[in-house]
Amino acid sequence: MNAAVRAAVRMGIIQGHNMLAVHDGFDGLAHGQIEPICWTGVTGWTGKGGSMLGTKRTLPGKLCEEISLNIAKFNIHALVIIGGFEAYVGGLELVQARERYEEMCIPMVVIPATVSNNVPGSDFSIGADTALNTITTCDRIKQSAAGTKRRVFIVETMGGYCGYLATMAGLAAGADAAYIYEEKFSIKDLEMNVMHLIEKMKTTVKRGLILRSEFCERELQICTM
Template sequence: ASPQSGYTLAVLNVGAPAAGMNAAVRSTVRIGLIHGHRMLAVHDGFEGLAYGKVRPPGIKGGETPQEVEGTPRCRGHPPRGIFHPPRTLPKKYFEEISTNISNFGIHGLIIIGGFEAFTGSLELMEGRAKYEELCIPLCVIPATVSNNVPGSDFSIGADTALNTITTTCDRIKQSAAGTKRRVFIIETMGGFCGYLATMAGLAAGADAAYIYEEHFNIHDLQ
């Protein structure tokens, strides 16, 4: 058994779901246990941390890292695989979050998510001036199909989304090949970040890719 480090780390998911989020949580919990840390799972993101929805990750069988199934789930505990992390930001819950960080003896937060996770972490840092309980290490693991987390090159879920778009475009091209004088427009996810549209356009052989960063209107599509 690993020697106990004396540190307690909490892991939570924030924002829209992305492929690989659950695997990231599982790996985080396993590595934490291997290093002797006490690991906690937070349900419902920052809101769950404020309401005290914190517990040890589900462990199947014994207390060994090899058997960990730790995955924070959302309200109502949906079946495994159904995953809808909340998008609530922590600013309005500073007092409650600080209290629960103290109550559960949390020494660090590992936040898995996209731009909301990044923004929420910045808000927690702003709250340090008033709440000393927030003066703990914060680690954001980028996990979003949009690949729009500042300071990161690549996020969990972006490659899966890109491959899915490319596969879909290949199928649409099969239909388009048998038609004439038609234009096929494919809308991707990504919000204010044009990564998916740009890369999918290159991979699928699109004639053009229109992205948020480069303003366009309906006349540009004609």
């Protein structure tokens, strides 16, 4: 995200624009946490993780009046919104508020930046590739690939309700199974995977690797008898 901010700031300056930085997302835009940012203000941001400007998941729906006042106060002519699904929803809410607030009638663009890779209308988001590489090089997966005997590693990935990280990491690491929210599974499916691992342990490959996305169990279908 910091690299994206750096690129946006410097490209804007090259194009002759005065760039402003908004701290803490839509909440900061509503409460006037806005300041000019120059070329040197983003020096060294490329290699820094997280967000130097700060983030909040606050959506602008109930803050539209304050946001419109600050857009006018700071003479903002366009918005570059960098973030994940909440950024997309927030941008949509600002567009929908144009009927009530003419200050919102400015160009707005959302740059997808989330490890979940779940922003509608986008194929790939900033942070997803870094997260995927981090998962596939973690110690548990490396131990599994190295041939640790008679062990099954279960690795949970981030991603919320999006199974991109678990699926792609499973493919990259050669996992035995990957459980994701989008694909429903039952106790019977879990039992079949356990039986697969039992049979696998009887061969020369005495190891197993399971990946699960963080909310996958919410699609677990439990059958009662």
